[in-house]
Amino acid sequence: MQNLSDWELVTQARGGDIAAFEVLVQRYQEPVVRFCSRMTGSREDAEDIAQESFVRLYHTLHRVKPKAKFSTYLFTIARNRTLNHLRDGKSRGHDKAVSLEETRLGAGGPSGAQSARRNEITAFVDRALERLSPDHREVIVLRELQGMDYESIAAIVGCRPGTVKSRLARGREQLRQHLLEMGALDL
Amino acid sequence: MSKHVSLKELSAHLDGQARGAGRIQQHLQQCPECARVYSELENVQGFLRKTPQEEVGPGFAARVMCAVREEAQPSKGWERRYPWALAASAAVVALCAGLAMFAMWAFEEAHTPRTDQEIASDLDSLVLAWLDEMEEMHMEEGHQDQFLDELAYLDILLTMAADPELEEAMLVYEDEPHVDELVETLDEESADIFVELLATYDQGAWTP
Numbered sequence: 384m385q386n387l388s389d390w391e392l393v394t395q396a397r398g399g400d401i402a403a404f405e406v407l408v409q410r411y412q413e414p415v416v417r418f419c420s421r422m423t424g425s426r427e428d429a430e431d432i433a434q435e436s437f438v439r440l441y442h443t444l445h446r447v448k449p450k451a452k453f454s455t456y457l458f459t460i461a462r463n464r465t466l467n468h469l470r471d472g473k474s475r476g477h478d479k480a481v482s483l484e485e486t487r488l489g490a491g492g493p494s495g496a497q498s499a500r501r502n503e504i505t506a507f508v509d510r511a512l513e514r515l516s517p518d519h520r521e522v523i524v525l526r527e528l529q530g531m532d533y534e535s536i537a538a539i540v541g542c543r544p545g546t547v548k549s550r551l552a553r554g555r556e557q558l559r560q561h562l563l564e565m566g567a568l569d570l
Numbered sequence: 571m572s573k574h575v576s577l578k579e580l581s582a583h584l585d586g587q588a589r590g591a592g593r594i595q596q597h598l599q600q601c602p603e604c605a606r607v608y609s610e611l612e613n614v615q616g617f618l619r620k621t622p623q624e625e626v627g628p629g630f631a632a633r634v635m636c637a638v639r640e641e642a643q644p645s646k647g648w649e650r651r652y653p654w655a656l657a658a659s660a661a662v663v664a665l666c667a668g669l670a671m672f673a674m675w676a677f678e679e680a681h682t683p684r685t686d687q688e689i690a691s692d693l694d695s696l697v698l699a700w701l702d703e704m705e706e707m708h709m710e711e712g713h714q715d716q717f718l719d720e721l722a723y724l725d726i727l728l729t730m731a732a733d734p735e736l737e738e739a740m741l742v743y744e745d746e747p748h749v750d751e752l753v754e755t756l757d758e759e760s761a762d763i764f765v766e767l768l769a770t771y772d773q774g775a776w777t778p
Contacts, residue, residue, distance in 0.1 A: 389693060399636070401638065401639065404635075404638065405631065405635050408631045408634050408635065409631050410621060412626045412631055412634070413623070413624075413625070413626050416624070416626045416630065417623065417624055419623060421599055426624070430626070430627065430630060430696055432628070433630075434633060434634050434637060436639070437634045437637075438637050438641055439636070440642070441638045442641070446752055471574060476767055478702075501622055501758075504617060504620050504621060505621050507617065508618060508621050508632075523618070524583070526720035527615060528619075528621065533585075533587060548578060548581070548582055548587065549578060551582075551585075552577050552578040552580075552582070553577075553579050554583035555577075555581050555584075555611055555614055555615075556577050556581075556611075558618075559607075559610050559611060559613050559614050562611070562613075562617065564613060566611050567617070568614070568617075
């Protein structure tokens, strides 16, 4: 079943094969949780939103069209849930951002230094992303962390590819300014 | 030297999406200002891509499947999953009862039966007012997606309210092909809720 395409799994799941749906969950759990996590800044919130998104997906599988890209449909659900969550102000706050001080203190030996640098980068990125508006943050996350093309991003956020291009430029410029202020680009 | 490349084009160039990539590349070789900004944008991109990929907790998929199975169980009915639908049903019953009382009063007053169109028009206005109220409530609470679902059901109710064959459409919906078509436009779960709403009409002794 692992070798089946998304569409084949959707068809089987629609017919009541819950194991087929489980394969879809396993296939997409990481990108969806990662997206929600970068958007909310909270790993705990991200898993809750991702879970709700998969449950919603299960109930609306009949809406997935054969020619449509399955991941686009799934990310649209996750994106809408995430924005509702942010609008409701339910966020439990940043629970995964490691402080820069912590990462420096934790460094010991070559592998420790490498790991500390990785944590330092994550902390900078989290802080810089947090300062972006959700409109800019979502296109940056979908492009840079999920590797999606402009057309897929446009379909998920419900705008034209030209708008994605503009938002990416503004988002990147703001990130550049924030990271320069933090002195992060000198790393 | 040509004028500076816009930020939008530099950003698109990073993704290989800029028009005139050759011209931009040539400009970057000649313009230190643009080359610096572009290099910093590349660093930003590198930074984002260097962020470690988070791993999902080991029990995540199992939790999702547990939630899916729980939701799929028939014992967990629509009234528990959608408590607002229960409130909506109650409101529909109250609305119908109010309208029925109004219709009876009007009948007694005028001694002339009201036409189906008049009843439909009254119901239409009441449902529209109710819709506005529900929209305000759900928008305030930030339950836009629930509201949109709800709107889909109410859209159907409105369609039915505007139907001159109102009484038959509501009470004998199973025999009405156009109602079946409407129900078919809903997903299975929504259709179930809708049928429950219609059943509420049956129990509400709708007697215009």
